[in-house]
Amino acid sequence: MDDSSASYIHLVHHLIEECLVFNMSKEECMEALSKHANIKPVITSTVWKELEKENKEFFEAYARKNAERATVMETRERIEKMLANSTTIRDTK
Amino acid sequence: MLAVSPLRNTSKDENQGEMASTFAIDTHEFPDFSDTNLLDSIDFDDLFAGINDSDVLPDLEMDPEILAEFSAGGGDQESEMKASASVEKVEENNFKKEEEDRVSSCGSGAASASASGSNFSKEEEIVSKREEPVSASLKTLAKDGDKGRSKSSTQTKNNNNNNNQGKRKMKVDWTPELHRRFVQAVEQLGVDKAVPSRILELMGIDCLTRHNIASHLQKYRSHRKHLLAREAEAASWSHRRQMYGGATVPSGGKRDMNPWIAPTMGFPPMTPPMHPPHFRPLHVWGHPSMDQSLMHMWPKPVAHSPPPSWAQPRPPHWHHQQVPNGLTPGTPCLPQPLVTTRFPAPPVPGIPSHHHAMYKVEPPGIGVPTGQSGPHPLIDFHPSIESIDAAIGDVLSKPWQPLPLGLKPPSLDSVMGELQRQGVPKIPPSCA
Numbered sequence: 113m114d115d116s117s118a119s120y121i122h123l124v125h126h127l128i129e130e131c132l133v134f135n136m137s138k139e140e141c142m143e144a145l146s147k148h149a150n151i152k153p154v155i156t157s158t159v160w161k162e163l164e165k166e167n168k169e170f171f172e173a174y175a176r177k178n179a180e181r182a183t184v185m186e187t188r189e190r191i192e193k194m195l196a197n198s199t200t201i202r203d204t205k
Numbered sequence: 206m207l208a209v210s211p212l213r214n215t216s217k218d219e220n221q222g223e224m225a226s227t228f229a230i231d232t233h234e235f236p237d238f239s240d241t242n243l244l245d246s247i248d249f250d251d252l253f254a255g256i257n258d259s260d261v262l263p264d265l266e267m268d269p270e271i272l273a274e275f276s277a278g279g280g281d282q283e284s285e286m287k288a289s290a291s292v293e294k295v296e297e298n299n300f301k302k303e304e305e306d307r308v309s310s311c312g313s314g315a316a317s318a319s320a321s322g323s324n325f326s327k328e329e330e331i332v333s334k335r336e337e338p339v340s341a342s343l344k345t346l347a348k349d350g351d352k353g354r355s356k357s358s359t360q361t362k363n364n365n366n367n368n369n370q371g372k373r374k375m376k377v378d379w380t381p382e383l384h385r386r387f388v389q390a391v392e393q394l395g396v397d398k399a400v401p402s403r404i405l406e407l408m409g410i411d412c413l414t415r416h417n418i419a420s421h422l423q424k425y426r427s428h429r430k431h432l433l434a435r436e437a438e439a440a441s442w443s444h445r446r447q448m449y450g451g452a453t454v455p456s457g458g459k460r461d462m463n464p465w466i467a468p469t470m471g472f473p474p475m476t477p478p479m480h481p482p483h484f485r486p487l488h489v490w491g492h493p494s495m496d497q498s499l500m501h502m503w504p505k506p507v508a509h510s511p512p513p514s515w516a517q518p519r520p521p522h523w524h525h526q527q528v529p530n531g532l533t534p535g536t537p538c539l540p541q542p543l544v545t546t547r548f549p550a551p552p553v554p555g556i557p558s559h560h561h562a563m564y565k566v567e568p569p570g571i572g573v574p575t576g577q578s579g580p581h582p583l584i585d586f587h588p589s590i591e592s593i594d595a596a597i598g599d600v601l602s603k604p605w606q607p608l609p610l611g612l613k614p615p616s617l618d619s620v621m622g623e624l625q626r627q628g629v630p631k632i633p634p635s636c637a
Contacts, residue, residue: 121617132609134592148597149600163614
């Protein structure tokens, strides 16, 4: 009873950690665990939140990193677009 | 061995009277084992009672229990009859030779009882026949003794389990904390050089035996091999993808490979000597110092300066690539330093191949000149489905494996409470 719950939570914890290694967001994690491990998203999200509580620093840094990444990606895309545009303009000239 | 002198009383003849026997053994004094089983009726307790001090049985240490067993067990009738019959004669001989009233002198008695060849032979017979039941009974007793001993030893072992006494092979519960210390010790020594005795010393836990450590080390090494194999597989797989992705600039792609790999620790293409230093992060399942440095890394992602010392192993490729690029924080190449510094951060880079596998290669043409694409890991921040699936599958199949990040586990109560609130009465749920 308790043991199986505990081990299940531990499993979810482990899986979430793996996702963290992949820099996934909570939502991505929920989806992945649901898809690959048949874990209800609500459970994933609960365990995630609890992990966050226990490891505040980690998750703060994690969030910051991912946010930066997001901006970086965005910037990159923008630049890509710009360059693509400039080449086309050049070509047309 | 044969105690012949006392037997004189068991015979039905009238020789008894002649014998100045200190043993008053009479058949009807004993429990009636069987009428014809004369040997059985011998009470060896009394038999040997008076000869404990003497070296009556040098070869055979017979306890009263054993003797009882011996007396209980019967030889064949014939031998017994013979034995009893010849006992008298032997007794006579013994009586004659007073210095030979020792049981053990059966042999010497036999030797000295040269009075009659028949006696001698009979004595031998007695001896041999006696020895058989004796040894048989002894063996039985020994077996029982062993059983008893093993039983008690098992019990002791069970007790020891509780007491943590490592006399025998104890079942060690490798908790994450214990394992962490183990890994720390191993890494300190160098995984290939790690010797169980040294590891034990370094760990300084007296509840562990060298054997525990040795078997755990074996498991650990095979686990690592497995991880490295996975990494290799992922590397080759990602490599191929990268090659395809970097079709535009093959050479650049090649260069991509190196730096792409460079940030990742414990990567197979790296030379083996790199592994021990790479190995360090491996041990950090929740290692506090690592976590702290981890934290430090994240807040300042842009670190063009050489990564902290513990990321040293990778410099050759990384620096090499970075310098010519002239990366500045403002460039689109921003991710690169971000990434490379980040890689040392995860305590686990050496372990999971999915770390590396996750980095899909983006085409170098992203707007970054070829030369600059070198250090670009071209990391796609979103891991590929296959690697996630692989990682998840791995966890599901081997839940006993250590956690990659070693985060503090959530409090069970709060999780359960929260789940109850959410309407999930019990876990694991019957359906997803």
